[in-house]
Amino acid sequence: MYIRATGNISPQKTFGHQPLGEAVAYTGNRLACIEPDYKVFIDPKQIRRMSRIIRMGVAAAMECLQEAGVKVPDAIITGTAYGCLEDTNSFLSKMVEFNEELLTPTSFIQSTHNTIGGQIGLMLQCNNYNNAFVHRGFSFESALLDGMMLLKENDANNVLVGAIDEITNTSHTILNRLGLYKQGPVSNLDIYKTKTKGTIAGEGASFFLIAHEPSTTDYAKLDGLHTFYKPDGITEIEKQITSFLEKHAVSINDIDLIITGKNGDAGEDKIYEQLGKTVFDSKDTVDYKYLCGEYPTAAAFAMWLAANTIKAGKLPAMLNATVSTDKKIDRVLIYNHYQGIHHSLSLLSAC
Amino acid sequence: MDKLMSDLKTQIIAQLNLQDTKPEDIGDDQPLFVEGLGLDSIDALELIVLLQQQYKIKLSNAEDGPKVFKTVRTMAEYITAHQPQNA
Incomplete structure (x- = not known):
């Protein structure tokens, strides 16, 4: 879709x-x-x-x-x-x-x-x-x-x-x-x-x-969505991410950009930092909550950002990314959690 | 009566959040509903609450509503006739 x-x-x-x-x-x-x-x-x-x-x-x-x-x-x-x-x-x-x-x-x-x-x-x-x-x-x-x-x-x-x-x-x-x-x-x-x-x-x-059907002006293809509640530690989160990607026949190396819900809270951000050392290691990663703040439906802003990034094919100027801005971005994974309780994964790709 | 009608206009604007409308825009005998100010049934409920809050007047008979809320003048007349000290 x-x-x-x-x-x-x-x-x-x-x-x-x-x-x-x-x-x-x-x-x-x-x-x-x-x-x-x-x-x-x-x-x-x-x-x-x-x-x-x-x-x-x-x-x-x-x-x-x-x-x-x-x-x-x-x-x-x-x-x-x-x-x-x-x-x-x-x-x-x-x-x-x-x-x-x-x-x-x-x-x-x-x-x-x-x-x-x-x-x-x-x-x-x-x-x-x-x-x-x-x-x-x-x-x-x-x-x-x-x-x-x-x-x-x-x-x-x-x-x-x-x-x-x-x-x-x-x-x-x-x-x-x-x-x-x-x-x-x-x-x-x-x-x-x-x-x-x-x-x-x-x-x-x-x-x-x-x-359901594509059009000539689409932003992106929405390939998948997955939620999981109160995971039992970082290992389960890693498993959830890996199996989500497998389900959609995508490897982490196929992902051009990961958007994470890091919000500046030292405690809540530990999960993202851990993932940066394992599943997301060496992947181009950007955060978005410094743009919109933290709120329970902030993942919708991330999806808007991902859709616009894919449509433009490159990162918007508002992202203070360490990622090269010239890189063509065709596939984006969004990983967000709200207060460590509600976790979600979304996968978008170019049409 | 003039002072009461002037107060009512200000209170109606505040209660119904009539943006861009000033008290002088509302005529004393201008219909409040439909073709006049364009108020509707939810506004009618708000006006009933206004009467109770500001003037301690309960509309005893719902069928009186259309007559009472016809214009600012009819509202002012009803208030004058039904204020507790006049009861």
Whole structure:
């Protein structure tokens, strides 16, 4: 199956299919998305009811569909771990403030995890299959897997798959208190140098139009996807990677580039460092979370990066890679883990 | 009444997040729903909540809704007639 189009809103300049420039630098432990002018994509009358994450998701989805030239997809599938936090926060705060009596309907209606998929469906007048997956660090992968199965079983010819997560002031404060993020001033460009506990918070909305049949404008071929939960040590992770590649009749030497989910947390990055000495030894490897921050559906940003790299045939300028930028990149392996619990592998290749 | 209608316009804009709309854009007798401001059924619920939160008035009969929420003036008249101190 093929990735025909993409749409991505992230802390980098990724929206609008502009040439990918240098990485945007941030100071602090929170990367916020660079948002477009939503009025180009969404009717102002509808915008007023949408919180930030809904606008981001809808705009990224609309850009993806526009690029694909698809008005109504055969299915809409979204993945989100946190859901619409701003609306949830607003709704719960009002419950407390007004003693569970006076609740404003809008934030309640918009607070559910399937709001973005539903909004896209409503805007497109699309009554086709519409599903949302809320599986923490597997939310995006579960949505993608569902889309791949629909294509494989010929239940759809094209599927809009996306992942959306936001960080709000409240969620950032709570997660910061739990020790997830780095303390003190830190630049996203230097997170791998710090060797301390914690990462940087991120968010994003990444959408893909995946299709059964190839077209002349595809980004990449999606060869495989695999997830595994709470592996029993590094040996099992190595086995999972090796058997995933074997299943797709690919050797590690056939991989031109590995994109890993290294996030700057000294503890969580140990897995990637270990793999760098074994399965990924001497392979060209790049990291991506200094661009988008850490969040449960960050693997969708990695897939967007991989698809764009393959389409361009070379690394985008925003990757501070030690890999030669002239090298033609035809096959990419993405390995990501979220908090050492949710692990995923994706394999993409040139069409 | 004029002060109440002016306050109501500001509160409606805030409650319904009517971006790019200023209080002076809303006429006292302009219909709030459909052809006027273009409000819909979810907005009607928001306006009921507004009445309760700001003026402690519960709409006792749901069938009165279309009449009460017809314009800013009809809302102001209903509030004036039903405010607790007037009850």
